[in-house]
Amino acid sequence: MRVLMLSWEYPPVVVGGLGRHVHALARQLAAQGNEVVVLCRQPFGTDAETHPTTDQTADGVRLVRVAEDPPHLSFEQDLVAWTLGIGHAMTRAGLRLLADWRPDVVHAHDWLVTHAAVALAEFADAPLIATVHATEAGRYNGWLSHPLNQQIHSVEWWLANSADSLITCSAAMRDEAATLFDIDPGTVTVLHNGIEPRRWRVRPADIEEARRRYAPDGKPFLLFFGRLEWEKGVHDLLAALPRIRRSHPGTRVVVAGKGTGSDWLVEQARKHRVLRSVEFVGHLTDRELAATLSAADAVVLPSRYEPFGIVALEAAAAGAPLVASTAGGLGEVVLNGVTGLSFPPGDVDGLAASVRAVLDGPAAAKRRAKAAKARLTSDFDWAKIAAGTAEVYAAARRGPARVLGRPKIASGNAFGRH
Incomplete structure (x- = not known):
């Protein structure tokens, strides 16, 4: 099939x-x-x-990378205007592409490419496939309080x-999308994210070097990696650290990643009096x-909110013991007591208890960890996910044009929470 993604x-x-998802899916489809x-x-x-x-x-994939237009638009400060601008640039590049090439399907990944997709x-008269990777309401625990959220x-x-x-990466995300967007959940296909385990093979010397760097005294160290945003729940880990250190003195936390919450998290570590036991290492x-x-x-x-949790697959591929909340897709990726230990989102006591159980029972x-790694090839193989995506493509038909009004915005919590 001819696919425009x-x-x-x-x-x-x-x-x-999202970027890694699209990269792996495109290469496998090709x-x-x-x-x-x-x-x-x-x-x-950047600009033109x-x-x-x-x-x-x-890698067998044709990549058309679009230049940003001249206006001074910033992703951080002018998000919607920036999105309209890049959408306009993508539309112009797409129309040039369609002058001598026609896709069988157009596949949009997340809301930022909606206008162009x-x-x-419509111009190609091709079915539109959309993968919902996350939702704005989900990121804010159901609240759409500000104009930008709306x-x-x-x-x-x-x-x-x-x-x-419509495709989602987890059953939890399917139910969330159905609730928020007035969609029949039975019409949504669930296709998990995947992983390429070979990419995560590590030399023993590199592992030893990492231990020397982060645990020079031989004490335990815990790792979080991902975007530093409220929804990732790093503040809950920092809140749990004093309790963990009481039973396992010297335990340290390494926080890897960047995000808008980095300064706030430093303050949280200071608030819980664990700043010296936390190392923020960036990317x-x-x-x-x-x-x-x-x-x-x-x-x-x-995580307080996690549509899927590809980081859990990456940890499993590296053979690391997993402790994860049951937020969203993480509850499907990490099977409590089988491939890791789980706790309810925001449950600091549960988090501390799960970490203690790992440190008390290394065997x-x-x-x-071995069970989690073994599951990667059966449930999270990109070749199978790509084949499932191709089945969605083959079954898709371009529906009649729909006239859509503006959606209603929930005046309270979109999920009915208090």
């Missing part, structure tokens, strides 16, 4: 897990004989002079209701991350 990130332009074109963008803060639009092929699918939610609703087929290269994962006594993923933790 749109994504606002694609390696090396990566913000979170390897399975499909003709895949990915319409994506150049890095933040510094980073002109390119059209190249890599809707326009190009604007993003309305674009997500537009994409979901314009799509001829780690893939090699550094793999070694640190393999060296950690436990990887802790305390059992190792068995769970």
Whole structure:
């Protein structure tokens, strides 16, 4: 099949897990004989002079990287305007592409490419497939209190209701999308994220170096890695650390990643009097991350909101013992007592107890880590996920044009919570 995929990130332009998802899916679809074109963008803060639009092929995938237009629009300060701008640039590049090439399907990844995806699918008269990777209401625990939240939610609703087929990465995300976007959950296909375990093989010398760096005294160290945002729950790990250190003196936490919450998290560590026991290391290269994962006594993923949790797969691929909340897709990825230990989101006592259980029972933790790694090839293989995606493509049909009004915005909590 001829597939036109749109994504606002694609390696090396990566913000979170979405970029890695699209990269792996596109390559696997191409390897399975499909003709895949990915319409994506150049890095933040660039323009057509510094980073002109390119059209190249890599790993069997044709990549059209779109230059940003001249206006001074910042992703951080002008999110909706920036999205409209990059959508306009993608639409123009897509129309040039469609002058002599027609896709069988158009596949949009998340709300930031909605404007271009809707326009190009309509122009090509091709079915529109949409993957919902997360929702604005979910990120804010059901609250759409500010104009920006409401604007993003309305674009997500537009994409979901314009799509001829909808995909989510977990059953939890399917139910969330159905509730928020007035969609029948029976029409949504659940296809998990995947992992390439070979990428996470680590040399023993690198693991030893990571242990020397983060645990020079031989005491336990815990690792969190991901975006430093409230929804990732790192503050709950910091709150639990004093309790963990009472039973396991000297335990340290390594926080790897960047985000808008970095300064706040430093204050949280100071508030809980554990700042000297927490090391904020920023972004780690893939090699550094793999070694640190393999060296950690436990990887802790305390998310308050998590559509899927690809970080749990990466930890499993590195053979790390897992402690994770049951938020969203994490509850499907980490099977409590089988492939890791789980606790309810926001439960600081439960988090501390789970970490203590790992540190008290290293043999059992190792068995769970082995089970998690073994599950990767059966449940999270990219070749199977790509084949499932191709089945969605083959079954999709372009529906009649729909006239959509503006969605209603919940005046209270969108999930009915208090």
